[in-house]
Amino acid sequence: MQGYKEVVDTSVYVKFKLKPRQKAGNISLGNNAYILSWTTTPWTLPGNVALAVGKRITYTVVKIVDTGEIFIVADNKRDVLNLDYKVVGRVKGDKLIRLRYEPLFSIKPITAPKTAKITYRVYPAEFVTTEEGTGVVHTAVMYGEDDYELGKRLGLPQYHTVDENGNFTSDVPELRGLFVKAGKTEKKIFEYLKKQGNLFRTDPYKHEYPFCWRCDTPVLYYARDSWFIGMSTLRKKLITANKGIHWIPAHTKEGGSANGCVMLKI
Structure with a gap:
């Protein structure tokens, strides 16, 4: 395994x-x-x-x-x-x-x-x-x-x-x-x-x-606090904010980042 x-x-x-x-x-x-x-x-x-x-x-x-x-x-x-x-x-x-x-x-x-x-x-x-x-x-x-x-x-x-x-x-x-x-x-x-x-x-x-694949140490099953963000409520704001950002390289502005915002369904 x-x-x-x-x-x-x-x-x-x-x-x-x-x-x-x-x-x-x-x-x-x-x-x-x-x-x-x-x-x-x-x-x-x-x-x-x-x-x-x-x-x-x-x-x-x-x-x-x-x-x-x-x-x-x-x-x-x-x-x-x-x-x-x-x-x-x-x-x-x-x-x-x-x-x-x-x-x-x-x-x-x-x-x-x-x-x-x-x-x-x-x-x-x-x-x-x-x-x-x-x-x-x-x-x-x-x-x-x-x-x-x-x-x-x-x-x-x-x-x-x-x-x-x-x-x-x-x-x-x-x-x-x-x-x-x-x-x-x-x-x-x-x-x-x-x-x-x-x-x-x-x-x-x-x-x-x-075992951890990075440092090769044994892993512990450990419950810890986690934060989950409902991104659907922020989607429109993220798309608007993305338009005002100067991206390098330029194609990433309309590529991965923008598409990621549009596809948010959480």
């Missing part, structure tokens, strides 16, 4: 700890339950605001034999656990909707009381599949097209944890000023997740990733 390169990135399985005393359908989840999610872009995790599941996907609730932890993963993705476990039960994704979980990072504008009722919850999304990962998609509204559309539909907060230079902002003090795609940054993210008890596993992952 043009503009893409085959690279090996480090993917990560993240344990999102559920708030205590909740249920998945009729299954009590207790105080030590997690939803397991997978991502190839660890740098987006500080911007997490929600988790997405498939309403019609079957999920399995398992109990890890050694630790007693409860995990929720898609039924056909249980092999990612690679641990001894007992099946507690199975539910469709629609039984997981609105479950609440603890944030990975404390980003004050996202954790503010006015957004607390809708952030850090599980929501349904049509784009969720079980082809890869765990059947649970971590959602960072500002760093992916599907994420953004889901966030817009739900009214989730649109807040950047990364600046336009690709560095973490001061809202993420653990990573402030670090370039998000640097290897040392990923290492710090994984160390932080491990310290917080949210790191399940990291794996190398070969995939296609976009």
